[in-house]
Ligand code: PEP
């Protein structure tokens with residue numbers, strides 16, 4: 001990579017200073033907020049959460065480059081006002097994505113940091129325009145871009161006159177379907193070995209699912225990331241985009257509270273501003289609501305598997321008392337270890353088994369009926 005004249009490694013790593021926030025220094029910077037700006041209340045709630053989590057920057061897309069032309073494309077100007085206003089209320093900086101010259105022009109004066117998304121990483125005209133403004137740029141790695149292509153994209157911005165580029169690893173497309181993309185954490189080390197620019201990690205678009213965000217965030221810090229960009233929504237179930245990967249507010253605060261130890265282990269700092277005394281009845285109930293929602297989601301996932309199991313069983317073997325007893329015993333021991341009252345497992349699990357068995361029996365009866373009918377008329381089975 002001989003031509004990385006400006007992005008290539010220098011004697012000193014670059015730090016980017018924006019109104020008192022330094023990216024690329026000892027402190028890990030948290031950027032949080034929803035995928036898309038939807039309303040004023042959504043943004044002020046998000047800003048409050050990001051602030052509580054010790055975040056420094058509020059995100060929110062007002063121009064959404066979506067895979068489908070029929071998906072929500074962003075609120076534009078109206079959304080920009082909600083984002084900026086919410087950030088100001090909490091003394092946070094703000095970042096939003098631009099997709100072309102008009103969107104850049106619209107946001108450039110009000111926004112602290114401009115994002116160029118994965119889908120536009122090699123939009124060279126946009127990169128050159130971003131090079132001509134005096135706001136820092138977060139440059140996402142393209143969906144299928146090599147590290148070299150990513151660094152050359154940064155070089156476009158730098159060589160057009162803007163020295164303040166922050167690289168953002170957000171997962172690349174691989175053959176693995178369990179996650180939306182594959183988070184390439186080696187890219188953090190490689191990019192930092194080849195370039196002096198700060199590197200942050202977006203675990204949200206990499207994973208595509210909220211259950212992996214906490215561990216990937218910690219791994220990102222351990223791998224040398226200078227910051228995290230995490231999607232969070234006041235009510236992910238209602239989010240217009242990327243709900244499944246968005247953390248619930250309490251989850252972001254909880255995660256932030258755990259990041260300091262990881263940062264310290266790699267000689268960095270992350271200070272969560274969470275004040276435990278601030279735990280009000282309302283915030284505690286919010287935490288309980290989130291957990292309840294997860295319990296129901298996990299039960300639904302369990303029922304889906306139960307349905308698959310039905311096909312593997314004979315009708316007279318649907319109820320397996322021996323397995324039921326063994327599972328309840330195992331979970332009671334686990335419950336005891338976790339200091340749960342033992343009657344909780346003993347009361348809940350027989351109900352779960354009962355509902356599962358009933359649904360399996362119903363399914364077997366339906367299947368048998370289908371089978372009988374298909375003997376009468378081959379058309380029915382089609
Ligand atoms: C985003 O951060 O909102 C986004 C669209 O991310 P990416 O460009 O990485 O897909």
Ligand code: MN
Nearest residue numbers: 035231241242
């Ligand atoms: Mn998103």
